[in-house]
Amino acid sequence: MIEPMAQANKQRRPDWAALVIAAGLMALALLVAWDASRLGAGGAYARIGPQTIPYAIAICLAGLAVWTIIAAYRHDFPERDQQDFPPVLWIVGGLIAQMALIRYAGFSIATGFLFAMTARGMGKVSLPLALLSGILISAFVWFVFARLLQLTLPAGPPEHLLTQGYELITAPFKAAPGSAT
Amino acid sequence: MKHLVATALLAGALALPTAALAADYSIMAPAAPGGGWDQTARSMQEALTSEGISGNVQVTNVPGAGGTIGLAQFVQEANGDPSKLIVGGYVMVGAILTNKAPVTLDAVTPIARLTGEYEVIVVPAGSDIQDLAGLVAKLKADPGSVSWAGGSAGGTDHITAGLFAKTAGVDPKLVNYVAFSGGGEALAAVLGSQVTVGISGYGEFQSQVEAGALRVIGVSAPEKVAIINGPTFKEGGVDLVVQNWRGVWAGPGLSAEQTAAIGADIEKLVNSAAWKKILETKGWINTYLPGEEFKTQLATEITATEAILKDIGLVQ
């Protein structure tokens, strides 16, 4: 199992990113074990309770952390490509914007922001144009899924407008009895 | 001309929502789309609008933790708002206790119990257990040797198994209850004789009972149910009735008149032809119980459920 030191000529510094991953795995192992420790027993007949498997997983995670440390020192991790971070930030920002807006502005506006910022992150596009088309596409999607497939999607001003417009158009076609109040 | 059309459109847009406002309802199903509560909410929506009881009914889904997440959100949103309703059921009673939910059913206004289903105990066709007396005898001799397959821990099936043991004079803590997730997993275990008995709603076992692969040895109904071929618990010597029901509540802070108005609408719903037709197609049993009676029944059940969950050891 022992590897010949063919890589001796390579740099001797450990792979720092891999060490960070190992630390993360170890932290996760401790978290799982801590959570398991406060669980009550159970499964009188099974003799293994809700805490048994979490403990087993914690031990394995700790083992994988150690293995990752060894791999970090032996440079077993493959090379990473150069990453271009601004686009990633645009997209993450878009997801955060959607989260922040969805309760107050409704589906179309929130998702319009996500659409525009993702498009901006992936290439050179005009942000206002992307935002406008994003809101229009989202409003259309909202209409199809919320009205026709009866999915619960949060409604905001554009959605209320759409609903009213739809009812206005369909009102004459609806049967008169029952709908009168 | 243009102006006229625009004015008409605007007037219409403004007038429509106000016209419909009088009988609007928004029903929350505190579960994912597709489940039993969701189906109940959407059936209510269908019947309320088609019968003209309400002009516009919206259904919203807030899934999670046996309905307790939806309930907590509902209490905040629906305070003093007579247009908001929430659907729920017996499962919620257990979930509130086991999850130690901060918001309980005390915070909402009971409107009515709508539908229900009874629990059955089944054994494989070739089992040496013939009837409830045989099951009780085996249970008393060695509780661990009887494994019960049913739904998740703390759910209706588990509670019924605990109550059954308690009523039969066996410590509910010693019940060897094996939880299965839905979709026929428990059924497979009973069919394969992996477990001694199965306990669940009749719907779960119906097809295999009719095919002769399983036998019903007990039903949790107060009297014989037409479609189920088996004795009630009481006939088998265990005096116990359990119903897995679904009902509807309104928000807190409503006046007596507002509550009464909602109750009247729901009563209209229950007596409507559209609702009866839905019950028939879905195979639901009508166990309608209006406001005050529902409230009393609910209080009794909550006390009994808390006691049995403590006995089983799920609630400290």
Place this chain on the structure above:
Amino acid sequence: MTRKPSLFRDLFNLFGAANAAAAATHESRTPNARDLRTLGIDPRQYHAISR
């Protein structure tokens, strides 16, 4: 483990290489050159495929 018939080992190696390459491609990565060669694929040609 050392005296397996060579057909078995070849098949196993082939299968192992196919699996390793498959696992890599599944995650939009480039399989390593050894696996590609085992499978009769020229790594340089493989790299020309844009992903």
Place this chain on the structure above:
Amino acid sequence: MDTFALLLQGLSVAIQPINLLYALVGVTLGTAVGVLPGIGPATTVALLLPVTYKLDPAGSLIMFAGIYYGGMYGGSTTSILLNTPGESASIVTALEGNKMAKAGRGGPALATAAIGSFVAGLIATIALAFLAPWVVKFALAFGPREYFALMVLAFVTVSAAFGDSALRGLTSLFIGLTLGIIGIDLQTGQARLSFGIPDLLDGVEVTTLAVAMFAIGETLFVAAQGKRAPETVEPVRGSLWMSAKDWARSWKPWLRGTVIGFPIGAMPAGGAEIGTFFSYAAEKKLSKHPEEFGHGAIEGVAGPEAANNASAAGTLVPLLTLGLPTSATAAIMLAGFQQYGLQPGPLLFTSNPQLVWGLIASLLIANLMLIVLNLPLIGLWVKLLTIPKPWLYAGILLFATLGTIGANPSVFELGMLLAFGLLGYGLRLFHFPIAPVVVGLILGPMAEQQLRRALAISQGDVLVLFTSPISATLLALAALALIVPLILRARGKGQVLAAVAADND
């Protein structure tokens, strides 16, 4: 009833107009996502799951299966014409296919891919129909302990056995298993890893995780790679039809690809890609013209394309008969069954024969639709590739969040989507596989519950796991699958390093 009768009965379900429509929608969508980069069948099914609950179960499952099959067809188009596989299972097709297109033989390449997919899909679906009842008979004897052993075997093969790094495969698996613990424990009702957050009590949704890992993680990863050289579409020159020589050189690879792909898909080893690589290697070894490989050998398109479709059908064997998903797409299809309260497994064949056989029969129809959609309409699909990348990925994220919001309109759920998306990006960055995370999340809790059920039934006797011949065999296989590759890899290390050194010249 024998298989033929059941299959005929299934056909009567499948040819109902509404089900034909679902199949058509499925294969069209599947072909489209197969053509488009950045979104595959697994993602598409995950996106559609939350929005299809209103449809009837048979219809949506037929649609999902159509997407799975369609993805395998669509991926080959871009591989051949663009040298950009739309699907990872079509990468191998690009090797010879694009060379053929460059040499002006794009038509025959597309034709052998489509016809090969059809032949393989047809044979493999029939094999599925005949094999399934047999496996079901066997599986009826399965109890909790046998299922537990089967899942342990699946863990090992999906994550560690043959992947390109056991360490990274296992790490991914254990991340999935950890996520699987979150929520209320089925057996005791206690909350685990929930930290008092009510939104976590129901655990992590498979669809949320899959959408985040595949759609969002992939988008972030693609975004971070920066700009690329512009892609060129090879025009389809000359005849679309294969010459007699092409037919003569294609039919054997089609059959061999089917024979290789089907069992690999059916084994709990996961993924259609393995079969494509294996088939390529086999064709090169068996070919009378090995020198043509690398310069546009038609066998190198015919074999792998047949293999990827056959393995899609193969994957359905363990999924339908045992409820065991062996690939990410299958894991999400399992979630689809569960959405309708159905548990795939031996019982489904007796309790819901209409649905199961309708599904199988509709696969045959979907296969027929696909060849019609793919051969004459090829130009239409190529047009899809002209959608600019920013709009394409913006659209993917729109639908990714739509599914999550539709199932549970909560900010917390969107936060999980973002968190898992970032996790997916990180895993890709450091070359960790994604599929074991998803498989771990869905199989982990099942395996744990089965183990605890087995022990509860036996009143705590651990030996029961080994006294059943089936579970003992499965556990032994799992141990072998974990250990043997480690030994082989260690023995091969010397050669590996030599190869690496040679490659880095």
